[in-house]
Amino acid sequence: MPNYLTPGVYVEEVSSGARPIQPVGTSTAGFVGIAPDPSIRPHEPVAINSWSHFMRVFAPDPAKTESTHLAQGVHGFFLNGGSRCYVVNCQDENQLTGNRKGLGALETIDEIAIVAAPGFTSAAAYDAVLNHCEKMEDRVAILDGPQSVDSINNLTKVATAKATKKKDEDGESSSGDGGGLRPRNSDRGYGAVYFPWIVGRDPNNRSSLVPMPPSGHMAGIYARTDAQRGVHKAPANETVRGALNVSYRVTRQEQAELNPQGVNCIRFFPREGIRVWGARTLAPAASEWRYINVRRLFNMIKESIAESTHWVVFQPNDKDLWMGIKRDVSAFLTQIWRQGALFGSTPEEAFFVQCDAELNPPEVRDAGKVITRIGLAPVKPAEFVIFQIGQDTGGAQTEEQA
Structure with a gap:
């Protein structure tokens, strides 16, 4: 209390005591993959705010660079409503899973809420991205299903980082996953997987139609849904912008097998077009964390309270x-x-x-x-x-x- 010595009127500013908690952002994505020019700023998280910004940084001479799954994912992110992401340029999968390379470089960026490694569909890559999100506890992984599968039944089998090896007809070592396998479970729902790949125009060659991993487009849909409705709205029954077809047309009966296994389908409908038709995480079907919007809502609330x-x-x-x-x-x-x-x-x-x-x-x-x-x-x-x-x-x- 100040000392009052002179008679008069004094006005003091008194704090009300309220300290409002501000919600943190939920739509910033982190991408890890191979850039069109693999030599540019390797293993460094680079903030990117538009597709043209990405091209200026990672493909300064488009005529001399080829499209990559990372470029397709970042393009799909901005096309579907994303506004800000971080990109880490890696030369191969070993760098993706390295401790301070690839995913490790994203650990220092607090604002990231979504992580994707477009096109990486091996058991080791799945495990690395899920481990990263489970460790950080403030972000979720969007994983790509395999580009092709021998059968829907094979897709529901779980891939592990210790997948056995076998010799193919040419004597080369290859993964014995039987045509692509579902990622492992994440008991607390820190990841979601989407199948099949989509078909769209290559962002580096607009005259060419190519299959593209859906994770970048899905990250954009997450951001778009957050902006329009809020993080509590499931990012499903949404149009996939830029998708002209799907690499595999999942039927209603096939989705009845995939959905309980936590595989979210991207479906083609004659009237509605190509839409996301699933909102499950990789948590067990009976888990309280089986819906991606519930996991992301709790992530936002936890971090908002902790920071404020x-x-x-x-x-x-x-x-x-x-x-x-x-x-x-x-x-x-x-x-x-x-x-x-x-x-x-x-x-x-x-x-x-x-x-x-x-x-x-x-x-x-x-x-x-x-x-x-x-x-x-x-x-x-x-x-x-x-x-x-x-x-x-x-x-x-x-x-x-x-």
Whole structure:
């Protein structure tokens, strides 16, 4: 308190105590792959804000460079609604999985929320990208299914980094995956896989139609959905811009086998065109993390709270602090609920925040800790829409159920 010595009127600015929690971004992507010019800025995360920016950096002389899966993915990202990404140029898969090369270079970029390695479909590449996202816990992996498969049944088999080797007819060593395998499970849903590849115009040669890995286009769809609806909206039933066809036309019966296995299909429909027709993660089918929008929503909430509550550190660990934490977190989650991301007709039904003496007894406070428990009821997608139709004596009767 200042000392008042002269009689008069004094006006003081008094803090209200509220420290709003700001939501972090969810649409910045990180791409790892082989650039059109592999010699340019290798193993360095380069911020890219447009397709023309990518070409200026990684293909300064387009006439002397060829298109790569990385270029196709970055082009698809911006074409489908992406606005910012980081690109790491690697010469081969060994550099992709290297500790401080490829994926390792993305660990220092906090704003990345989506990671893709377009065109890399080996068991080792799948495992490396999933390991990276599971380690960071603030981003999800978008993985490409194999470019071709011997059968849909083979696609549902799980690929492992210890895939056995066999000799082909020419005596060369090759992976014995039987025509392309599904990535391993990610128990907490830090990855999603999409099949099949799409067919579109090569961004480096517009007169040529080529098969392209879908991960870059999907990253753009994630960003577009976030901007239009929010991270809680599943990035599904969305048009894939730039896709003129698919490399394999999945049937309804085939998707019935793939969907429970966490393989998201890109389907061709005669009237709707080419659309994303799946929203599953690589978590087990019975897991609470089986939907990609739920995983990404929790990622956003976790990081937003962590980044906006640094003020708590070294504060007196008493009831005033507990009330301040509860107030700020509850205000943030109320905002998230109003956006439609949490289920419930009232905030009390949608979430709870507990920070009190029960969670913070003397032994916890003596250890220098303050514990807050948060429970959320996320909105999940209407994956199966069922119309039950019957008749009564008065005519037709329709009951709608979602």
